[in-house]
Amino acid sequence: LWKNLKPSKWNLPPGPRKLPIIGNLHKSRELNPRNRRNLTEKYGPVVHLRFGFVPTVVVSSKEAAEEVLKTHDLECCSRPEKVGFRMLSYNYKNIGFTRYGEELREMRKLSVVELFSPKKLQSFKYMREEENDLLVKKLMESASRLSPVNLKKTLYTLVGSIVCRTGLGTNLHECEYIHEDSVEDLLNKAELLTTTSIFSDLFPGRIGELMDLISGQKKRLESAFSELDTFFLNILDSHLKPESTKIESFDLIDVMVDMMRKQDKDGGSFKPTTDHLKGMISDIFLAGVSTSTSTMIWAMTELIRSPKVMKKVQDEIRTTLGEKKERITVQDLTNLHYFKLMVKEILRLHPPAPLLLPRETMSDIKIQGYDVPAKTQILINAYAIARDPKHWKNPDEFNPDRFVDSSIDYRGLNFELLPFGSGRRICPGIAMGIAIVELGLLNLLYFFDWGLPEKEEAGETITGNEVALDLVQVLNH
């Protein structure tokens, strides 16, 4: 109470009045990126909130995002600690949820060399092609039977198989411990862990823990985590056992296993432990699958509801590739221009991480002239920024043509378009994500024509804000 009443020494950004103890918890709905106008129109592009005891600044303009991610990149590149993050990262031994420091830098460096480098991407391309061939075969069967397909589930399986094969040396189709169609369920469990507000995150010490115990929240999260944990442990086992069932090439996890075994001998600066291995497996699976799948699902959703754009994209693809191809390869992407602009437009309209991942300030900084003290959580509203009418004409319209004469790109240098973030914590998987999305969509759009099974479902399935492409009609082209 005293804290709330005494005049603050800080010139904090404006924001709604905070109630004692809970702060703005009752306003957390307004944080939904789609409600951007509620907050921004009232308070401006930099808004101060407090969720329980967690001070938070939400940034919703290109200029303010540039200050956070470029000018103050170093001061803003840590992550806040959260119960869900701690579980999924095996006590902060991964990349995505870990505070900034030497260990994180080493893990990022390793992943860039062993997983995300252009050389590695090139060497994995046959796996992406083979997985897409399987998808096309399955869809052709549905098309010839004229039976609708659950495209959402199908795409989760496709992307899950690609990420597990290329990143984790695991073939999902032959896996004994997971059915290939349960990728979506596993990711829903992970989403529960990253998006559920749990009292321990908001209130310090025992009080939060007690509230979680009474409300049963902690138990729910633990049970969601245990399924993921079993999956990650099985993948780890296949790397540790000599009679390994792992069939693919030497991957990032193998490199880390090697480092772990050798570390006593040559004592490098980074010493991976079993938790680091599990953290990295969790990172690759969680960060790689849902983001790329969501982008593909939204692309198909927007295309199905915009027949003109669908025709323009398919015309380009079919004219460039010719009509009689039996198989698509990575090479076929080379001469497609409009198709790639369409993918860019999808990432603008539907960034899979609309608020990126939360950052935390490591020291006091100023954003747009306001004070932001150390240990403040920073949320960059990439969704709102990519639909800001100041920078985008008819921002809510799906129109790939807007990029025809534009040099704006998604690689973190243009702050009005940040689907992958920017700065030190930018997504290291950009090239891999784009490679998965583009090849998958190319196969879907070259071989098949798409529509909704029944007209009356159109309104419900496609115009909603949720990604809900459950049943679509697929026809052989």
Ligand code: HEM
């Ligand atoms: C369309 C696909 C993808 C999108 C839109 C995407 C987006 C993002 C975003 C917004 C972040 C947070 C950046 C920030 O805090 O500024 C992130 C982080 C990350 N992404 Fe991606 N991602 C994609 C694909 C992938 C793939 C395929 C992988 C790996 C298999 C991956 C691995 C990671 C990792 C490890 C991080 C954590 C980086 C860190 O905290 O230092 N991502 N991604």
